Amino acid sequence: MRLFLGLDPPEALRGELAALAIGLPGARWVEAGNLHLTLRFIGEVNPAEAEDLDAELATLTAAPAPVRLQGIGTFGQGRRMNALWVGAEKDPALVHLHGAVENAVVRAGFPKETRKFLPHVTLARLKNPDRARLEGFIGAHNARAFAPFTADAVVLYRSHLTRDGAQYEVLERYPMRS
Numbered sequence: 001m002r003l004f005l006g007l008d009p010p011e012a013l014r015g016e017l018a019a020l021a022i023g024l025p026g027a028r029w030v031e032a033g034n035l036h037l038t039l040r041f042i043g044e045v046n047p048a049e050a051e052d053l054d055a056e057l058a059t060l061t062a063a064p065a066p067v068r069l070q071g072i073g074t075f076g077q078g079r080r081m082n083a084l085w086v087g088a089e090k091d092p093a094l095v096h097l098h099g100a101v102e103n104a105v106v107r108a109g110f111p112k113e114t115r116k117f118l119p120h121v122t123l124a125r126l127k128n129p130d131r132a133r134l135e136g137f138i139g140a141h142n143a144r145a146f147a148p149f150t151a152d153a154v155v156l157y158r159s160h161l162t163r164d165g166a167q168y169e170v171l172e173r174y175p176m177r178s
């Protein structure tokens with residue numbers, strides 16, 4: 001199965017984010033129920049690896065972290081632009097939480113993540129987006145601050161790749177404790 005670890009924004013905030021999903025040709029919007037902030041992509045694992053991961057995550061110690069979403073960004077350049085997201089402030093507690101999760105994943109036997117942590121919630125996958133509309137979208141929402149929330153659990157998601165895009169299933173929640 002294909003796994004990743006993340007944070008799930010409260011339902012009301014997911015609703016607000018999902019309400020941004022208008023007027024952008026070339027965007028395939030993430031459904032409200034699938035919106036998340038990825039802490040660590042794991043990938044395909046076998047049952048034994050999943051068990052090792054679960055055992056390490058169960059011992060996770062980190063304080064609850066504030067998550068403040070603000071600022072619209074994209075991944076990929078030009079015609080390769082492939083994702084539209086809202087960024088999260090790099091609060092020290094969130095950075096610490098990310099580090100604790102990374103350590104647990106490495107202790108479970110997975111390779112270290114080499115890419116730097118850029119906390120974000122992906123709003124849409126992009127395919128040849130209309131540039132003017134995209135700039136309009138960014139201009140309209142870039143300065144907007146969403147209601148902050150406290151991440152008090154790390155969520156283990158299973159990703160189901162379907163013809164209609166990925167669907168994410170919550171397998172486990174690991175509550176924060178310091």
Ligand code: 3AM
Binds near residue numbers: 043
């Ligand atoms: O949080 P977002 O939606 O930006 O892009 C994938 C998604 O990120 C990312 O993991 C999240 C859940 O699928 N992802 C998918 N494959 C990946 C890979 N091979 C990956 N991240 C890193 N390496």
